[in-house]
Every structure is written in C-alpha cells, then in structure tokens.
Amino acid sequence: MDQPDPTLRPDRRPEDKLGDADRALRPQVLSEFIGQQEARANLAVFIESARMREEAMDHVLFHGPPGLGKTTLAQIMARELGVNFKMTSGPVLARAGDLAAILTNLDARDVLFIDEIHRMNRIELQPFTLVGATTRLGLLTTPLRDRFGIPTRLQFYTTQELHEIVTRGARLLDIPTEDSGALEIAKRARGTPRIAGRLLRRVVDFAVVEGGGRISKELADSSLTRLGVDLLGLDGADRRYLRLIAENYQGGPVGVETLAAALSESRDAIEDVIEPYLLQQGLIQRTPRGRMLTQKSWHHLGMQAPKGPDQSELFGG
Numbered sequence: 001m002d003q004p005d006p007t008l009r010p011d012r013r014p015e016d017k018l019g020d021a022d023r024a025l026r027p028q029v030l031s032e033f034i035g036q037q038e039a040r041a042n043l044a045v046f047i048e049s050a051r052m053r054e055e056a057m058d059h060v061l062f063h064g065p066p067g068l069g070k071t072t073l074a075q076i077m078a079r080e081l082g083v084n085f086k087m088t089s090g091p092v093l094a095r096a097g098d099l100a101a102i103l104t105n106l107d108a109r110d111v112l113f114i115d116e117i118h119r120m121n122r123i124e125l126q127p128f129t130l131v132g133a134t135t136r137l138g139l140l141t142t143p144l145r146d147r148f149g150i151p152t153r154l155q156f157y158t159t160q161e162l163h164e165i166v167t168r169g170a171r172l173l174d175i176p177t178e179d180s181g182a183l184e185i186a187k188r189a190r191g192t193p194r195i196a197g198r199l200l201r202r203v204v205d206f207a208v209v210e211g212g213g214r215i216s217k218e219l220a221d222s223s224l225t226r227l228g229v230d231l232l233g234l235d236g237a238d239r240r241y242l243r244l245i246a247e248n249y250q251g252g253p254v255g256v257e258t259l260a261a262a263l264s265e266s267r268d269a270i271e272d273v274i275e276p277y278l279l280q281q282g283l284i285q286r287t288p289r290g291r292m293l294t295q296k297s298w299h300h301l302g303m304q305a306p307k308g309p310d311q312s313e314l315f316g317g
C-alpha cells in the first residue's frame with residue numbers, strides 16, 4: 001500500500017460531518033473531553049467567568065493540525081455556556097459572502113465557529129463569541145489574529161490519552177475490546193483522535209466479520225497492518241514522503257516545493273497534514289536548506305543512511 005489512503009488522513013471527510021458514527025463518539029461536555037489538559041483547564045475558567053459575569057466569552061482561536069478537537073471544543077464551549085452554536089467556514093464565507101446574514105441571526109452571547117479562518121481576513125466582531133479554527137496560524141493577518149483574546153494551540157495526543165479515547169469509543173460502539181487491543185489502535189493513531197475513531201471503526205469491521213466480535217491485540221494488529229498503518233502509525237503517504245527523501249535525495253536536505261511536485265501533493269497538504277506528525281515523532285528535521293531525514297527515519301525504513309559530512313553532524317558520527 002503505497003498510495004495515500006484518504007480514510008487514514010486526519011482531514012475532515014464528508015462522513016465525519018454527516019455520520020451518526022462520528023456524532024456518537026464526539027465528547028459532549030468538557031469533563032468527557034480527554035487530553036489537551038492545559039487548554040481545557042483554561043477554557044473551564046473562561047467559560048465559568050463568562051457565565052458568572054453573564055457576558056459573551058472572549059473570542060477564541062484554536063490552531064493545530066486537523067482532527068485534534070478544535071470543532072469538538074467549540075461545540076462543548078457553546079453547550080457549557082448555554083448558548084447556540086453556529087458553524088461556517090472561511091472558504092464558504094469567501095465564496096458566498098453572507099457573513100452579514102449569519103451575524104444578524106446570532107443571539108447575544110452565541111458561539112459562531114469559523115473553520116479554516118485563515119481563508120478570510122476581515123470580520124466585524126460584536127458581543128458574541130467567535131471561535132476560529134485554523135491549521136495555519138501563520139496565514140492569519142496580524143489585525144485578525146489580534147482580535148482573539150484567547151489563542152489556544154492544540155497538541156498531538158499522547159498514547160495514553162488516545163488509549164482512553166479508544167476505550168471510550170469501543171464502549172460507546174458496544175464492542176468487547178481487550179485493553180491491549182485498544183492500546184494497539186491508540187499507538188497507531190498518529191496522535192490524532194479523528195484517526196483513532198476511524199481506525200477503531202475499521203477494526204470493529206474486521207472484528208465483527210473475522211474476529212468473533214472481539215478486539216484483541218492480535219486482531220487490532222493484523223487489521224491495522226492490512227489497512228496499511230505501520231507500527232508508528234504511518235500510512236502510505238507518510239512512507240512515500242520519507243522514501244522519496246531517502247531514495248532520491250540521499251536523506252536531504254530537500255525543499256518543500258520539490259517534495260510537493262514529486263509527490264503530486266499541494267504544499268499545504270504536506271506542511272499541514274503530513275509533516276507535523278513526522279516532526280513530532282523526530283522522523284524529519286526542518287533546516288534552513290530543506291527537510292532532512294533523521295536516523296530514526298532510516299531505521300524505520302529499514303535503510304542505511306549514506307555516510308557524508310551532512311549526516312555526521314545530525315547523527316553524531
């Protein structure tokens with residue numbers, strides 16, 4: 001499996017929005033939300049304060065890779081504030097330009113969520129709570145960014161947090177799951193709850209049809225391997241990226257534009273979706289001259305790093 005498998009990418013897909021399966025797994029209240037402890041603790045204070053003051057909560061900007069819970073947290077905020085939740089996105093507003101219509105339909109203190117907010121650059125802010133979400137903080141104009149009183153960066157989840165998320169999901173889906181089976185899914189979910197949820201649903205399919213309706217470690221492992229998800233949680237697109245740098249550029253450095261062209265991916269997809277997790281895992285490094293593989297990456301690919309002056313400083317000889 002060498003091609004990117006869209007069901008394993010963290011990007012939102014149509015079934016995420018419409019499917020009951022997704023809604024069933026979405027945490028509804030802050031206390032059910034696992035991980036992001038710092039963001040959660042701060043939000044709890046700001047929500048409580050807004051309620052006590054009976055004022056709109058300040059505007060919030062969530063930034064971080066796709067699938068980490070930006071939309072989920074915005075919905076939880078609205079619920080805990082006891083106000084309506086309205087949702088739109090930067091591209092929709094840029095195309096339809098109907099922001100005025102949306103704004104006049106808001107009640108006082110409502111939460112308006114704008115996904116991909118980096119795709120717009122002006123907005124008039126009234127006494128409601130705007131929650132913006134973006135994978136590209138750098139693309140927001142400074143004047144727009146400065147309007148948000150509460151900027152919040154979401155982090156990749158730890159294996160332990162994802163383990164809890166998968167366990168909770170399996171319970172909601174009513175599928176008997178061994179602890180080690182849930183852990184195996186967690187370890188291979190790329191630090192991302194959305195991916196954990198998708199992998200869990202696929203493993204459930206294998207369990208129901210071939211595993212006697214039960215998720216064991218063995219079943220999780222063989223299902224994930226059949227889905228093309230390796231032991232670090234990398235999928236076909238990740239491995240294609242790493243192998244390109246290894247085989248065609250001797251481990252780098254190589255510029256992102258070159259990689260985008262060679263992989264037929266957009267630069268945005270590479271920088272927002274593929275690279276953040278590879279960086280976090282220490283599989284690549286960003287240098288002024290481009291991307292480079294680390295020793296861990298060569299090891300993971302089962303390949304030898306070429307000997308050379310560039311590598312010696314990185315790998316300690």
Ligand code: ADP
Pocket residue numbers: 012022025026027032033034035065066067068069070071072073133165193194195197
């Ligand atoms: P984003 O808006 O950052 O792309 P979402 O909020 O849409 O991500 O979350 C993606 C999926 O992951 C949703 O199905 C959501 O239920 C699930 N999810 C996100 N964060 C958590 C969490 N902390 N615990 C459990 N499930 C989560």
